[in-house]
Amino acid sequence: MALRIERLIARQVWATAFKNRAFFGVLMGIGFLLVYAAVTGWVSFRQQNAMGRQYQQQARQEWLNNPDKHPHRMAHYGHFAFRPKAPLSVFDFGMESFLGNTVFLEAHKQNSVNFSEAGFSTGLLRFGEISLSMVLQLLLPLLLFFVGFGTVASDRETGTLKLLLSQGVSWQQLLVGKSLGLIAVMLILYGPVMLATGLLWFGLLWFGLQGGAVNADQTLRLLLLLGSYFLYLSLFCVIAVLVSARCRTAKTALVSLIGLWLMLTLVLPRASQALGSYLYPAPSKAKFLADIQADVLKEGDSHNPNDPHYKELKDSLLTAYGVDSVQKLPFNYSGFVMAEGEKISAQLYNDHFQRLLAIYDQQNRFSKTLAFVNPYLAIRNLSMALSGTDFASYVDFQQQAEQYRYDMAQKLNELQIELISNQKPGPTDKPHQIGKNHWQEIPDFTYQSPGVASVFRHETISLLAFIFWSGLLWVVAWRLTKTLTAL
Amino acid sequence: MGGSLAINQNLNRSMIRLAFIQFIRSGRYAGAGIRIGLFFLLAIGVISLFVGKQFAQQQQQGITDVVQFQQTDFPRQAALHHDDMGLLLYYLKFSVINQTRPLTALAIGQRDVNPSVQSVTIRGLEGQKYDADLTNPANLLLGNVDFSFVLVYLFPLLIIAFTYSIISDEKENGTWSIVAVQSRHLLGFIGQLFLLRLAVVMAVMLLIVALAIPVLGIPLDGVLGLFLGTSVGYILFWFSVCFWVASLQRASSTNAILLLGIWLVLLIVLPAGVNNYITARYPVPEAQATTLAQRKGYHEKWDTDKTATLEKFYAHYPQFRQVPVVDMPTDWRWYYAMQQLGDDESAGQAGELRQKLEQRERASRSIAQFMPTLHTQLQLGELARSGLGNQLRFMDYTSQFHEKMRLYSYPKIFTNAPVLAEKWTDFKVDTFTDEAPIHPLSVLGTFVLFIALFAGLGWFRFRQTIYHL
Numbered sequence: 001m002a003l004r005i006e007r008l009i010a011r012q013v014w015a016t017a018f019k020n021r022a023f024f025g026v027l028m029g030i031g032f033l034l035v036y037a038a039v040t041g042w043v044s045f046r047q048q049n050a051m052g053r054q055y056q057q058q059a060r061q062e063w064l065n066n067p068d069k070h071p072h073r074m075a076h077y078g079h080f081a082f083r084p085k086a087p088l089s090v091f092d093f094g095m096e097s098f099l100g101n102t103v104f105l106e107a108h109k110q111n112s113v114n115f116s117e118a119g120f121s122t123g124l125l126r127f128g129e130i131s132l133s134m135v136l137q138l139l140l141p142l143l144l145f146f147v148g149f150g151t152v153a154s155d156r157e158t159g160t161l162k163l164l165l166s167q168g169v170s171w172q173q174l175l176v177g178k179s180l181g182l183i184a185v186m187l188i189l190y191g192p193v194m195l196a197t198g199l200l201w202f203g204l205l206w207f208g209l210q211g212g213a214v215n216a217d218q219t220l221r222l223l224l225l226l227g228s229y230f231l232y233l234s235l236f237c238v239i240a241v242l243v244s245a246r247c248r249t250a251k252t253a254l255v256s257l258i259g260l261w262l263m264l265t266l267v268l269p270r271a272s273q274a275l276g277s278y279l280y281p282a283p284s285k286a287k288f289l290a291d292i293q294a295d296v297l298k299e300g301d302s303h304n305p306n307d308p309h310y311k312e313l314k315d316s317l318l319t320a321y322g323v324d325s326v327q328k329l330p331f332n333y334s335g336f337v338m339a340e341g342e343k344i345s346a347q348l349y350n351d352h353f354q355r356l357l358a359i360y361d362q363q364n365r366f367s368k369t370l371a372f373v374n375p376y377l378a379i380r381n382l383s384m385a386l387s388g389t390d391f392a393s394y395v396d397f398q399q400q401a402e403q404y405r406y407d408m409a410q411k412l413n414e415l416q417i418e419l420i421s422n423q424k425p426g427p428t429d430k431p432h433q434i435g436k437n438h439w440q441e442i443p444d445f446t447y448q449s450p451g452v453a454s455v456f457r458h459e460t461i462s463l464l465a466f467i468f469w470s471g472l473l474w475v476v477a478w479r480l481t482k483t484l485t486a487l
Numbered sequence: 488m489g490g491s492l493a494i495n496q497n498l499n500r501s502m503i504r505l506a507f508i509q510f511i512r513s514g515r516y517a518g519a520g521i522r523i524g525l526f527f528l529l530a531i532g533v534i535s536l537f538v539g540k541q542f543a544q545q546q547q548q549g550i551t552d553v554v555q556f557q558q559t560d561f562p563r564q565a566a567l568h569h570d571d572m573g574l575l576l577y578y579l580k581f582s583v584i585n586q587t588r589p590l591t592a593l594a595i596g597q598r599d600v601n602p603s604v605q606s607v608t609i610r611g612l613e614g615q616k617y618d619a620d621l622t623n624p625a626n627l628l629l630g631n632v633d634f635s636f637v638l639v640y641l642f643p644l645l646i647i648a649f650t651y652s653i654i655s656d657e658k659e660n661g662t663w664s665i666v667a668v669q670s671r672h673l674l675g676f677i678g679q680l681f682l683l684r685l686a687v688v689m690a691v692m693l694l695i696v697a698l699a700i701p702v703l704g705i706p707l708d709g710v711l712g713l714f715l716g717t718s719v720g721y722i723l724f725w726f727s728v729c730f731w732v733a734s735l736q737r738a739s740s741t742n743a744i745l746l747l748g749i750w751l752v753l754l755i756v757l758p759a760g761v762n763n764y765i766t767a768r769y770p771v772p773e774a775q776a777t778t779l780a781q782r783k784g785y786h787e788k789w790d791t792d793k794t795a796t797l798e799k800f801y802a803h804y805p806q807f808r809q810v811p812v813v814d815m816p817t818d819w820r821w822y823y824a825m826q827q828l829g830d831d832e833s834a835g836q837a838g839e840l841r842q843k844l845e846q847r848e849r850a851s852r853s854i855a856q857f858m859p860t861l862h863t864q865l866q867l868g869e870l871a872r873s874g875l876g877n878q879l880r881f882m883d884y885t886s887q888f889h890e891k892m893r894l895y896s897y898p899k900i901f902t903n904a905p906v907l908a909e910k911w912t913d914f915k916v917d918t919f920t921d922e923a924p925i926h927p928l929s930v931l932g933t934f935v936l937f938i939a940l941f942a943g944l945g946w947f948r949f950r951q952t953i954y955h956l
Contacts, residue, residue, distance in 0.1 A: 022744075033756065040763040047770055055775045062783055067790050077786045080779070097766075098600070098624040102775050104614070104782070112619040115774040117766060118600045118627060119619065120844055122851040122875040123868050124765065124861065126597075126630055127758030138755070146744055251652075251659075251739050255520070258747055266640060267531075273629040274538055281541075284549035285621040286582075286604060290556045304567055360623040367629065391624055 005169055006177035013181025017147045026143060030135060030189060037130045038196050041090040045204065048101065052082035055102075060444045068433045070420065071412040072338070078106030079408060081401040081445045083113070086388025087204045088221060091197045092133035094389025097125055103398075105405035105445070107342065107412070110349050113398060132193055133383050136229055137376060138265055140189055141236040145257040147185055148240030151178040153250040171481040175241055179477075182237035190233055194226055220452050221386045228386075231466060232379040238473050242480060264376045272370045272377075276363040288356060295348045302341030310337060327422050335416030342413065346406050357395060364391075371465035378465040385455045385462070392458040396450050404445045411442055507683055521649065525691065528637070528645050532695035535634045536702050539592030542633070543703065546587040546603055553582045553604050554916050561911040569907055573819030573900045580606040583888045583917040585881040588872055589705040590714060593696075594635035596873030600627055605885045609896050611829040612889045613781040613837055616882060617774065634695065635867045638718055639860060640754060642692065643725045647746040649684045650729040652739040653677075659739060673953050674946075677733070685726050692718055713930050714870045720934030721863045727941035734948035753860045761854050761861065769847050773840035777833050785829030793821055800824035803831060807897060815903045823900065827893075841879070848875050855933075862933045870930075872921045884919040 017023055059080040066077060083101040100113030118125055128134065152174070155161040164174065201222055205214045240257060247253035283291070300309025314326060317333075326333040371378035384390035419434045456463065561579060568575040585603045602620035630636065654677065657663035670676045696715060705711055732746055788796045797820065801808040804827075812820065855861035868874035899909070 026748075033760075036760065036763070040767055043767050047767070051770075051772045051775065055772075055779060059779060062779070066786075069790070073786075073789055077782070080775075082775070095624045095628050098622075098627040100619050102778065104778065112621075114617045114619050114778075115771075116600070116619065118597075119617070119878075120771050120774070120847065120875075121597065121600075121762070122765070122848050123597050123865060123873075124758055124762040124851050127762060127861075127864070128755060130756070130759040130763050134759070139751075142747075142751070149740075251743075254740050254743055255648075258743065262644060269629050270632050270636070271531075271534075273626055274534075274632045277623065277626050278538070278541055281545065282621065282623060284545070284552045284604070285602065286549060286553040286556055286606070288621055290552065290560075293560075356621065360625070363623055364625045367625070394624065 003176075005173045006180060009169075009174060009177025010181035010184060013148075013151055013178055014184050016150075017181075017185050023147065026146070027189070030139060030143065031192075033130060033139070034132060034135055034189075034193055034196065037132045037135060038090070038200060041093070041131055042200060045085050045087075045090050048085050052084050052101065055080065056082050056445070064436075064439050066436060066439055068436050070431065070433050071415040071438070072107070072335075074439065075107035075409050075412040078104055079404075079445060080104055081397075081404065081447070083394075083397050084447055086393065086449060087201055087218060088197075088225070088387035089389045090200045090204065091131065091225065092383045092387035092389055093129050093131040094133075094384035094387055095391060095394065096389050097121070097129065099394045103401050105401060105408065107338070107409040108345060110346075110353075110402060110405070113401075132197055133387070136190070136193055136233065137379055137383070140186065140233060141265075141376075142258075142261050143189075144182060144186055144233070144236045145240050145254075145261055148178075148182045148237065149244055149254040149257050150250040151182065151241050152245040153247050153253040154244075157249055172478075175245060175477055175481065178241045178244075179234075179238045182240060183234050186233045186237055190230065194229070197225070198222065217452050221388075221455070224452075224455075225383060225386050228379060228382055228466060231470060232375055235375055235469055235473060238477065242476065245480065264374050268370060268374050269367060269377055269380070272367040273363070276366040280359055280362040282356065282359045282363070288352065292345075292349055292352050295352070296345050299344050299348065300341070302337050302344075310340070313337070313340060327424075329422055331417045332420040332422050335413050335420060339410060339413040339417065342406065342409050346402075350402070360391070368461050371462050372468055375465070375469050378462045378469070382455075382459050382462040382466070385459045386452070388449060390458070392454065393450065396454070397447060400447055401445070408442050506680055524645050524648050525687070528641060529691055529694070531632070531641065532634070532637050532691070533698065535632050535637045536592075536695070536699050538632050539595070539634060539699070539703060542595050542599070542631070543587060543589070543592045546591075546598075549604055550584055550916070553584070553606065557582055557914065557916055558912060561914060565906050565909070565911045571816055572903050572906055573815065573817060573822065575906055576609055576896045576900055578608065580608050581888070581892050581914065581917070582606040583885055583919060585877070586872075586918050586920045589703045590710060591871045591873050592703045593633060593699060593705075593714070594867040594871035594873055595631045595633045596635070596868035596871060597875060597878060598873040599631060601878045601881075605881075607885065607889050607892075609823070609889070609893045610826045611781055611785055612886060613777055613830050613833045616885060616889075617778075634699065635864060635871075637695070638692070638721060638867075639864050642688065642722060643750055643754070645691075646684070646688055646722065646725045646729055647743075647750060649688070650681065650726070650733060651742040651746050653680055653684075653729075653733050655733075655737065655739040655742055658736075667954060674949055677949065677953075681726060681730055681733075685722070688722055688726075689719070692722060710870055710925075713925065713927060714867065716927070716931055717863055717866050717870070717934075720931055720938070721859065723938050724859045724934055724941070727938045727945065731941045731945035731948070734945040734952065736952045753858065757858060758861055758864075761851065761858075765847055765850055769843050769850070771840060771843050773836050773843060777836040777840055780833035780836050781829045784832030785825050788825035788828055793818075796824050796828060797821060799831070800827055803827060804897070807901060810898060810901045813901070813903055819900050819903075823897065841882075844875065844879055848879070857933075859933055859937050866930050869925060876923065877921050880921055880923060881919050888917055888919075 063074075063077065063079055066074060069077075081103050083099070083103075085096065089096055097117035100116045100119075102115045103113040104111045152161065155164065165171070201218070202214065205218065239260070243257050243260070244250075244253045247256060301307045302310060304310075314333075317329060317336075318324065318326070321329055323329060367377055368381060371381065381390070385392065415434055415438055420432045425431055557580075564575055564578050568578070583605050585601075585605075587598070587603060591598060599622065600620070602618070605616070605618070607615045652659075654663065657666060666676070667673055693715075696718070699705060700707070700711075728749060729746060732742055732749075735742075735745075737745070800820075800823075807820075851861070852865065855865050865874060869876060898904075
């Protein structure tokens with residue numbers, strides 16, 4: 001039978017793990033945490049999305065209920081965009097809590113996305129959150145280290161190792177067997193977590209609790225998550241066995257593995273991010289806004305009657321239509337000026353915003369690249385991206401909201417240009433306005449989540465890191481089989 | 488008799504000296520590990536000071552930016568809208584700063600999430616009050632490497648590394664029986680082994696703080712005293728836990744797993760669990776409700792009776808009823824009355840939101856009383872003025888500041904006072920200084936309780952097991 005010896009050794013690892021009473025205690029504890037994570041993930045998903053939907057509808061209803069008005073009044077009445085949670089956010093909360101979820105959309109102004117959970121937090125949030133992914137990323141590797149630190153080192157201490165090797169078991173068979181045994185232990189937690197995730201995900205989509213449906217894109221995301229977590233956790237199984245094989249005593253193996261775990265999950269991620277933000281400081285909000293304003297003033301200030309850009313625009317219009325004052329133009333002049341102003345300011349805002357994003361990208365580059373040194377960072381970034389809870393998904397929301405804002409403002413400017421008289425109403429005249437039937441010409445805001453292809457684009461490094469890790473493990477294990485000794 | 492005591496004391500003293508040398512130097516692996524650990528902690532402690540320094544500089548830069556903006560923007564806007572006070576004040580953004588203390592750099596807390604500068608126009612407050620800062624969420628998610636992180640997360644690890652095999656190692660090497668036979672006060676000897684390590688760890692912590700004082704310019708005041716007290720209490724707490732675990736007389740590996748398990752539960756699992764609980768227990772849909780109510784409250788007034796709006800405004804501010812109506816390009820009195828009503832009609836939701844946040848703050852404070860790790864983190868934040876409490880007080884102050892600017896501006900707008908008569912460069916950026924009192928007992932009480940508990944348990948257990956060889 002193929003791999004007979006490996007399977008024998010694997011079975012021994014499994015049996016040893018389950019002989020330990022403390023192991024059951026830890027399993028129970030982790031099981032409890034998983035249930036807690038699944039429940040709170042589900043509850044907060046339901047809460048936020050139900051709330052978002054309710055307020056989105058309310059905001060839309062209030063928009064439609066507006067009576068006849070001047071279109072520019074509507075441009076300031078504005079609309080809201082509420083950020084929905086992605087279905088897989090029940091699995092990985094990612095950056096969710098640090099991202100705003102409500103943005104007010106009005107003419108001339110790009111408002112901030114407000115009300116992040118972090119802003120309302122007492123600071124406890126900074127200790128982290130319990131999600132299914134957190135248990136898999138952080139706690140399970142440590143558990144595997146606890147179970148695996150003695151796999152080879154204990155055999156060496158008790159002398160069993162010498163016996164095994166002298167009986168003709170090769171190092172290769174031994175390491176493969178031990179790793180397989182540990183992977184089997186890993187599966188008893190990985191399996192249920194992934195099953196629970198699949199069920200939650202399916203439930204949310206199937207019962208229409210989320211706008212989407214079970215589709216190819218969502219399924220691919222789930223499958224990729226399944227695969228990458230399996231690889232990630234297997235990696236830790238092999239690391240545990242290799243370190244155990246290298247260390248003289250089980251105690252040294254344990255201490256080394258704990259040190260490694262702390263380095264990978266606690267120190268390196270923070271340190272690399274700190275280095276990134278230290279080297280590439282981002283501008284303060286005041287500076288960011290002041291710079292945009294300065295550029296707008298340079299380009300053309302629509303609120304300044306003497307601005308050269310708009311003076312030129314006015315003169316060319318007057319010449320083209322052969323009239324001597326803007327009141328005689330066949331369309332609403334101030335609407336035209338506002339459309340131009342919106343175009344200029346939105347363009348400049350987007351330029352500056354892109355520059356800001358580029359700085360953030362630089363800040364994040366260290367921790368992203370460190371994925372090649374640290375599998376924890378690789379899985380963390382990839383998992384967030386696949387779950388739709390990463391920064392790229394958030395930026396995508398912001399950009400869709402901004403696009404909606406721009407289209408809304410320009411549509412209302414268009415209505416003003418076409419339908420509002422060019423003459424100022426006298427003090428006794430009825431104010432200019434257009435019919436309320438126009439309000440529904442502007443569609444409601446609906447967020448379209450980006451396809452999984454965007455994940456490949458943003459997380460190329462993490463994906464490459466995974467390939468790298470798999471290759472490296474294979475090479476190291478192969479090399480070690482040649483150099484290890486029984487004593 | 489007296490002679491043998493003297494010999495014994497001498498023996499004890501030389502054993503302690505040996506213990507120290509052993510702790511720092513001996514053993515090819517352990518000694519090197521301890522030196523590396525100490526060096527690593529000291530290095531990261533120093534790095535944390537630079538992180539804090541950069542944070543302080545960024546805050547300072549933010550303040551400089553906003554002061555500069557206000558200094559150039561106000562005169563520019565005044566020149567542009569020189570004949571229309573109402574329009575000018577529509578645009579002017581008055582800024583208020585949440586003062587950053589030097590100590591804040593040691594415990595950045597929530598200060599990187601929440602804006603330290605708020606800029607508000609005299610229009611509706613509720614639409615501006617919650618404006619988020621510009622942040623890179625990846626930075627927020629991974630967290631700062633500030634002193635509080637080093638203290639709360641890393642110091643316990645060093646303490647665990649120093650003490651997990653303090654007795655079990657001797658037992659495993661077979662030297663414990665010799666020590667036990669030679670020492671007359673074995674418990675005292677164990678105590679001295681712990682004190683030795685405590686002294687080294689304390690020295691590292693104090694050295695970092697001592698460096699912080701000149702680097703960050705921290706004043707030597709009572710707040711720093713409490714900050715240090717909290718740090719010392721936290722370190723003592725972990726030593727008492729390690730002392731208790733040592734008293735269980737298990738194998739080194741078991742001790743290591745047990746202590747790391749405690750670390751994991753106290754620093755990762757429980758805090759995160761409590762956070763999940765508080766978030767789910769006190770959700771804040773009032774935030775969105777407030778903004779929606781504010782928008783509706785203001786905008787629908789454009790289409791309702793003007794006199795009714797003004798009447799409601801006068802009901803809020805009777806003093807403006809007497810101000811005679813003057814002719815102006817836009818009916819600003821009506822306009823600002825509408826804005827005012829946006830705030831007035833969303834006051835209910837805004838109050839509920841404020842209350843929910845208070846509840847969150849109170850709930851986490853009471854839970855933290857039973858978890859020294861949470862308590863330390865929250866307390867350092869409170870002392871450094873970087874917690875939610877500070878943020879709430881800053882928001883209250885922003886509201887008062889906004890009200891003050893409104894009351895200053897309304898009479899000028901309603902009378903269309905000449906814009907150029909006002910000296911716009913005199914409007915300085917305002918600063919909020921958090922002076923909320925902090926009671927030393929509430930800071931240190933938790934520590935005293937938990938240290939007594941674990942040290943007592945350990946002592947009791949040791950008395951039973953100390954001669955189990």
